[in-house]
Amino acid sequence: MTPLTDIGLLAERYDLVVVGAGPAGLSAAARAAELGLSVLLVDENPAPGGQIYRAITTTPVKDRAILGEDYWRGADIVGRFERAKASYAAGCTVWALGSDEAQPELFELGLSLGGKARMIAASQVILATGAQERPFPIPGWTLPGVMTAGAAQIALKGSGIVPAGRTVIAGCGPLLYLLASQLAAAGAEIVAVLDTTPKRNWSKALAAFPEFLRSPYLAKGLKLMAQTRRKLRFVSGVTGLAAKGEGALASATVERGGASETIACDTLLLHQGVIPGINLSSAAGCEHLFDSEQHCWVPRLDSWFASSVPGIAIAGDGAGIGGAESAALRGEVAAFDAARRLGRLTRDERDRQAAPIRAGLERTLRGRRFLDLLYKPALQFLAPKDETIVCRCEEVTAGQIRDTARRLGVTGPNQMKAFLRCGMGPCQGRLCGPTVVELISEVRGTSPAETGYYRLRPPVKPVTLAELAALPQTDGSVKAVVR
Numbered sequence: 301m302t303p304l305t306d307i308g309l310l311a312e313r314y315d316l317v318v319v320g321a322g323p324a325g326l327s328a329a330a331r332a333a334e335l336g337l338s339v340l341l342v343d344e345n346p347a348p349g350g351q352i353y354r355a356i357t358t359t360p361v362k363d364r365a366i367l368g369e370d371y372w373r374g375a376d377i378v379g380r381f382e383r384a385k386a387s388y389a390a391g392c393t394v395w396a397l398g399s400d401e402a403q404p405e406l407f408e409l410g411l412s413l414g415g416k417a418r419m420i421a422a423s424q425v426i427l428a429t430g431a432q433e434r435p436f437p438i439p440g441w442t443l444p445g446v447m448t449a450g451a452a453q454i455a456l457k458g459s460g461i462v463p464a465g466r467t468v469i470a471g472c473g474p475l476l477y478l479l480a481s482q483l484a485a486a487g488a489e490i491v492a493v494l495d496t497t498p499k500r501n502w503s504k505a506l507a508a509f510p511e512f513l514r515s516p517y518l519a520k521g522l523k524l525m526a527q528t529r530r531k532l533r534f535v536s537g538v539t540g541l542a543a544k545g546e547g548a549l550a551s552a553t554v555e556r557g558g559a560s561e562t563i564a565c566d567t568l569l570l571h572q573g574v575i576p577g578i579n580l581s582s583a584a585g586c587e588h589l590f591d592s593e594q595h596c597w598v599p600r601l602d603s604w605f606a607s608s609v610p611g612i613a614i615a616g617d618g619a620g621i622g623g624a625e626s627a628a629l630r631g632e633v634a635a636f637d638a639a640r641r642l643g644r645l646t647r648d649e650r651d652r653q654a655a656p657i658r659a660g661l662e663r664t665l666r667g668r669r670f671l672d673l674l675y676k677p678a679l680q681f682l683a684p685k686d687e688t689i690v691c692r693c694e695e696v697t698a699g700q701i702r703d704t705a706r707r708l709g710v711t712g713p714n715q716m717k718a719f720l721r722c723g724m725g726p727c728q729g730r731l732c733g734p735t736v737v738e739l740i741s742e743v744r745g746t747s748p749a750e751t752g753y754y755r756l757r758p759p760v761k762p763v764t765l766a767e768l769a770a771l772p773q774t775d776g777s778v779k780a781v782v783r
C-alpha cells in the first residue's frame with residue numbers, strides 16, 4: 301500500500317475518516333474497509349504503528365530481543381490494514397474537526413500534508429489519536445539532558461539510537477520497566493532506575509488484585525520487573541526528585557525515606573504513566589469527564605465508543621488507558637458501529653459480528669484497574685514545588701499558579717490561562733494542563749473534576765500561515781480557523 305503524500309490526491313469525502321494509525325486506528329480502518337466503507341486513515345507520522353508499533357515497517361532495530369515480542373506483533377496489524385482497500389495518508393496532521401455547516405450531516409476535517417492544508421468531509425469519524433505521557437514536572441526538568449522516557453523509546457524505535465552517557469530513568473507505571481529493559485538491551489548505560497510508586501498505593505490497589513491475578517498482565521509484568529531488577533540498579537520508594545546542573549544536566553537529587561542522594565548523570569528520563577490525548581476530541585466538542593482511578597480526563601463514551609457528538613467515536617487509549625491489545629479491539633468495535641450508523645449493518649448484524657471482539661476486549665482489560673490504582677503518581681509529582689516550571693511554552697512556574705489562584709481567587713484553568721498565558725503555547729496545554737488543574741485544585745481544596753480543564757479549540761496542532769492562506773476560502777474553512 302502506497303501512502304498518499306500529496307494532499308491533492310485525497311477524495312473530497314469519505315464514509316469514514318480514522319485519525320491515528322496506531323493499533324486502534326489500523327484495526328478500525330481495516331475492519332471498516334472489510335465491511336465495504338470508503339475509508340481514509342490519516343496519521344502525522346511518516347509510517348504506520350502509532351506509539352507501541354512505532355516505525356514497525358522501517359525501524360533500524362533488527363535484533364527482536366531489544367524491543368520484545370509485543371512490538372513485532374505490530375507487523376500483523378499493519379499487514380491486515382495493507383490488505384484492506386482503504387486510503388492512507390502518512391505525515392498528515394488533523395488540526396480541526398467540526399460539523400460541516402453547509403452539509404450538517406457531514407463532518408469537516410482540517411488537514412495538513414506536505415506543507416499544504418485542506419478541508420475534507422466525512423460521514424463518520426473515529427478518533428484513534430492515542431495517549432501522551434503524563435506530565436512529570438520536577439525542578440530542572442527543562443534542562444538539556446532531561447527528557448521523557450517515551451521520547452527516548454521513540455528515538456530507539458525510529459532511529460535505533462540510545463541516550464548518551466550515564467542515564468537515569470525515573471518514575472512509575474508499567475512502561476517504566478519496559479522502557480528500562482529496552483534501552484538497556486539496546487546498549488544504554490543505565491546507572492539507576494528510580495521508582496516513585498507511592499508505597500501506600502499497594503493497599504489501595506489490593507481490592508483489584510484478585511482480578512489482576514486472572515489477567516494477562518501478571519506473568520508479563522512479573523517477568524519484566526524481575527529482569528529489570530536483576531540487571532539494573534533499582535531504587536524504590538522515591539519521594540522527591542530534582543534535576544541539577546548549570547546550563548545542562550549534571551546530576552539527579554533523589555529523596556527517599558528522609559534521606560537524600562545525588563546521582564551524577566548525563567541523561568535523565570522521566571515517565572509517570574500515560575493519559576489520553578484529548579485535544580482533538582475536546583476541540584471537536586466531545587464531552588469529557590475526570591476518571592479518578594486513572595486520574596485523568598477521558599471522553600464520555602457509550603459501549604460502542606460513540607462520543608457525545610453523534611458520528612464521532614473515540615477508540616484506543618484516547619478513550620481511556622487500556623493498552624495496545626485492547627486498543628486494537630476497541631477500534632474494531634467502533635468500526636462495526638460506524639458501519640451500522642451508515643446503514644451497512646443492521647443492529648443485530650453488528651452485535652453478532654462484534655460479539656467475539658467484545659469478549660476479547662473484556663479479557664484484555666482485565667487487571668487494568670489494579671495497575672491504575674497501583675501506579676497513580678504521588679501528589680508531589682502532580683503538583684510540584686513552587687520553583688518548578690509547569691508551562692514550558694510560556695515558562696510559568698507552579699509558584700505563580702498557586703499565588704495567582706490564592707490572590708485572585710482563580711477557579712479554573714481557563715481563567716489561569718487568561719492571567720498567566722499558561723496553555724497558550726505550541727503544545728496547547730498538553731504538557732501543563734493536568735498540572736495547572738492539580739495546582740488550582742490544591743489551592744481551592746476541590747477535585748480536578750470540579751476544577752475542570754482547558755477549553756480547547758482548533759487548530760489543535762500548529763498550522764503555518766502559508767497552509768492557512770493556501771486553503772480554498774469557504775465559509776467552513778474561515779469559520780474552522782476563527783471559531
Ligand SMILES: Cc1cc2nc3c(=O)[nH]c(=O)nc-3n(C[C@H](O)[C@H](O)[C@H](O)COP(=O)(O)OP(=O)(O)OC[C@H]3O[C@@H](n4cnc5c(N)ncnc54)[C@H](O)[C@@H]3O)c2cc1C
Nearest residue numbers: 320322323324344350351352394429430450616617624627
Ligand atoms: C510515548 C509512548 C510510548 C509508548 N510505548 C508503548 C510500548 O512500548 N508498549 C506498550 O504496550 N504501550 C506503549 N504505549 C502505550 C500506548 O498508548 C498503547 O500501547 C498503544 O500504542 C495505544 O494505541 P492507540 O492506537 O490508541 O494509540 P497510538 O498508538 O498512540 O496511535 C495514535 C496515533 O495517532 C497519531 N495522532 C494523534 N493526533 C493526531 C492528529 N491530530 N493528526 C494525525 N495523527 C495524530 C499519533 O501520532 C499516533 O501515531 C506508549 C505510549 C506513549 C505515549
